[in-house]
Amino acid sequence: MVECTACGQRCERGEQFCGSCGAYLDWSEETAPAAPSAAAPASAPTAPPAPTTPPTPASAPVAAATEQPAPEEPVAAPVQPLAAGPVPPPRPTVVRPPDEPPPAPGDLVCGQCGVGNVPTRRFCRRCGASLADAPAAPRPSWWRRLTTRSPRQAPAAGERPAPSRWRRMRRPRLLVPVVIVALGLAAFGLRGQIGGATDKVRDRVAKGSQIHPVGVKASSSAPGHAAGLAVDGTTDRYWAPAAGGAAAGQYLEATFEQPFRLLDVVIHPGASPVDEQFLKQARPHDVVVTTTDSHGTSTAHTLHLADSPGPQTFHLAVSDVTRIRVTLQTAYATSGSRHVAVAELEFFKR
Known part of the structure; x- marks a missing residue:
């Protein structure tokens, strides 16, 4: 977990943008330029020391003129930084990497980069785009859920991978032919009853x-x-x-x-x-x-x-x-x- 310096929201490590405020999370090494200080005149170069010889009466006005400091240019008032912290750099255009899993059912699909986000987020975890109008990923049909293998998580170091339920069923694609054969056998066994029902309907509608x-x-x-x-x-x-x-x-x-x-x-x-x-x-x-x-x-x-x-x-x-x-x-x-x-x-x- 990493804490957003803008709003204090705790975010998952690896997310590039805060889900609450949309702030860029990868700017810890960036430093904001220092604001001008009010004691800036103190750092100005000092005037050269006055000559030790007393000025003559004729040169007194000239010396007085040289000792007068030049008028300073107006300095703009210092800009106070935002309470949220330093301004983050522009958001980069993020493209979903090839290994990015598809959005899960119910996730908010980002319209800019296409990655899935949990419904509680307001900004995309990859590109930081707003999720106000993001559509939710639909739930696949039961047939697609039956024939599509769900992604498996890699086991931790030292753990033995658990066998998937598809492997225990001896390959899911074999399930479809088995169902078809079972239905065919059932239809073959009921062909007499089906034929009898068909004859009854035809007898009722036929004109003898x-x-x-x-x-x-x-x-x-x-x-x-x-x-x-x-x-x-x-x-x-x-x-x-x-x-x-x-x-x-x-x-x-x-x-x-x-x-x-x-x-x-x-x-x-x-x-x-x-x-x-x-x-x-x-x-x-x-x-x-x-x-x-x-x-x-x-x-x-x-x-x-x-x-x-x-x-x-x-x-x-x-x-x-x-x-x-x-x-x-x-x-x-x-x-x-x-x-x-x-x-x-x-x-x-x-």
């Missing part, structure tokens, strides 16, 4: 198109109500199993030419959309829709139908479908003389 089966069969059919009437495009004719009552276990099965993404199944229950004809036969209540993919894997969906005429739509969203079976479970208004009627089946793909 109807697909017709290439073949249809039934477990049994009542006379005049064959399986093909359930996919003939009209709702005034219907399929009904041969057995009356609930006909649990009876089914219709549709086969398709190519695998497709099934979105919706539309069921028209009853014998007709007209109420009078609708109420003449039994209507399906609970049905199981079983989808089979190209690998032979089957998925069952239980559907509950309302006892009302007209189409009823069910969203299934199943991929790679090649075959669909609709199996009856329970029915409305069953009796021995009534058959469970299905007027139409419709299938929509994405």
